Amino acid sequence: MLKSGVYTQLAPILFGNGTSQQAGKKAKDLNMTKVLLVTDKGVLDTGHAEKVVNVLKAEGIDVVMWDGVETDCPDYTVAAAAAIGREKAVDSIIGVGGGSVLDTAKAIAAVIPNGDGVLQEIVLYLTGQKRYAVQPLPLMLIPTTAGTGSESTFVSVVSSETMQCKIGLPCPPNYGIVDPELTVGSPAFITAFAGMDAFSHASEALTEVKNTPHSDLLAYEAIRLISKWLPIAVKDINNLEARENLALASNFAGIAFNESGVHMGHSTAHALGHMYHIPHGICCALVTPPIIEFSAKAYPEKMKKIGEIMGLSFSPETPENIGKIVGNAVRVLCKEIGIPSLKEQGLTKEQVLAAKPMIYQEPLCMTFDGTITEQDVITLLETLYDDYQ
Ligand SMILES: [Fe+2]
Structure with a gap:
């Protein structure tokens, strides 16, 4: 007998070579007007993040660039980026990078409107005992590596200082763009x-x-x-x-x-x-x-x-x-x-x-x-x- 279960697809995925050039139009469709673009210095060096910034600006979308992502998404870097996002009054998040970048972008989307306290109570959110008081910010993810699949998963794996472990914070993305050309080289x-x-x-x-x-x-x-x-x-x-x-x-x-x-x-x-x-x-x-x-x-x-x-x-x-x-x-x-x-x-x-x-x-x-x-x-x-x- 075949096993019963729920079939899910979390967010639409735009797949194909060159599709990251459509990020501006898709961001506009999602009503993004001022984006915190989350990336790291390695991705910045490839020029991929800058190309996404350019197509966002071409659609009249303001961009605040933050390239401070660290490996394994430590909770303190999420809090630091969220503080910048709040100060700059961004209304949306786009992550461009590998697994750590995408997981950090996810967590920032939840923490900006709900406060750093979320990071102290990840277990409660993960187990559904607590729900976000405010909906996370609209979130688009653009991977530059082929591995994490984070654009299609609902959690961000955060390294928790408080709990001294890695743990998943629920932060589902709204849209993913998988452009294989970004992984070439x-x-x-x-x-x-x-x-x-x-x-x-x-x-x-x-x-x-x-x-x-x-x-x-x-x-x-x-x-x-x-x-x-x-x-x-x-x-x-x-x-x-x-x-x-x-x-x-x-x-x-x-x-x-x-x-x-x-x-x-x-x-x-x-x-x-x-x-x-x-x-x-x-x-x-x-x-x-x-x-x-x-x-x-x-x-x-x-x-x-x-x-x-x-x-x-x-x-x-x-x-x-x-x-x-x-x-x-x-x-x-x-x-x-x-x-x-x-x-x-x-x-x-x-x-x-x-x-x-x-x-x-x-x-x-x-x-x-x-x-x-x-x-x-x-x-x-x-x-x-x-x-x-
Ligand atoms: Fe994994």
Whole structure:
């Protein structure tokens, strides 16, 4: 019997090469008159943010540029940007950049009208115990990497100083523009990290408790596109065809995990990212093989389908063997695209195992469609460290 569930598409997505040049017209449609354009210095150097500013100004829209985004969206930078937005009396937000930029833009849209107190009570907003007193500002997101899928997800992952963890603040965007040309020329290592972030969104969405036939469809297609095109984009950073396919995959994986969800893999990535500042995409790449091995116990058919999409075959077709073969294939993919191990990044096994309490306590960890024990988390961390050197 097919699983019942809610099929969702959060916001309209304008997809295609050159579409970021329509940002001005779309912003006008959304009644934006004075925009806080959120970006970082790296994106500023590419000229992408400036091009968006130009098309906004051509439509008579005022722009306040803020390029102070830091990696992993710390809550204090959200508060600092919100203060500027309030002082300048902006009425809308546009984020142009990678995952940290888009998540920061999302959080700013909620915090400007509702105050910095939101950042102290993220759990209450995330769990629905508290609702925003004022509607967040209109928000448009324009990704410059193919990985986060943030333009299609309702939360902003914020690094909370108060709670000493990464946590999701609900801030759904109103419009997304996915222009693959903005990702052309992105450095190979950023391309690799971002692509594996999207892969992990897809593979975890398949086994999260809210998975549906719709989210599965998008997740499988994202995995097919990433498996084929990520090594090509990493080898040739100017390959437009590879960039188009990866941009699509990132968005599909974003829709899939916004509808379904992510689970223990992302809890692990959040903990390692918060404790040791390992980039999110690297953590996601490294957790994916052991998560696939673990998931094969409850969902052997789905993990087998991932393998078939990657051109693998299985004999014997036992859950354990399926998990092992697919997990190892993902490790080979990670090696091919240059994902460094945790050891190579200077972490000891003891440091990695020390993340267990933070992982197990994160509510996200328990959204796997099956049972997760403390021993499962320990096994995941040991495998993560030992089986990818
Ligand atoms: Fe992610």
